[in-house]
Amino acid sequence: MTQGPPKLVVGLGNPGPDYAETRHNAGFWFCDALAEALGARFAAESRFHGQVAVAREAGVTLLKPMTFMNRSGLAVMALARYFKIPPEAILVVHDELDLPPGALRLKFAGGTGGHNGLKDITAHSGTANYWRLRIGIGHPGDRQEVVNYVLKPPRLEEGKAIEESIERALSLWPWIVRGDWAAATQRANTRPAAAPQQESKTK
DSSP: OOOSOOSEEEEOOOOSTTTTTSGGGHHHHHHHHHHHHHTOOOEEEGGGTEEEEEETTTTEEEEEEOSOGGGHHHHHHHHHHHTTOOGGGEEEEEEETTSOTTOEEEEESOOOTTOHHHHHHHHHHTOOOSEEEEEEOOOOSOGGGHHHHHTSOOOHHHHHHHHHHHHHHHHTHHHHHTTOHHHHHHHHHSOOOOOOOOOOSOO
């Protein structure tokens, strides 16, 4: 497992205003927040089939594929090959059905979990050996409802939980950018402690 910092951070989602607020775009939401934190701006890059932001001080490029989810690998590998970025130096951020809203998981390699974006990236790169940051969006409880579910906005309380998880994901960046994946993984995968309840002052 590589311990170097990422050279490319990819947020997965679908382009256009019709999809902007949907659960499937959690990866885009993270990349937008990270770009803002790093003072980087996204611009359309047709040769990379996406929107690209370069954070020079951090030594990292951010990518939001504009290919639609099931063709994400086209954009990812166009950029990775151009800049000679190996798969193990790529961090892919995506929505995760198998985690509740508010949960995060950071891991290296593994399966796709049925996620069409990951499937296409793995197919185009020829390997599963890249980092993934999974942002929980919850599951509808019925496999037949998955497509409809991911293409709709989260409910209010779910949206708040997802926003909090993205803020927590941003807090991992100092470790990720140093390549301290072990520390970042431990923090990502540890459920945050619940805030202590204040005792009532009335008896």
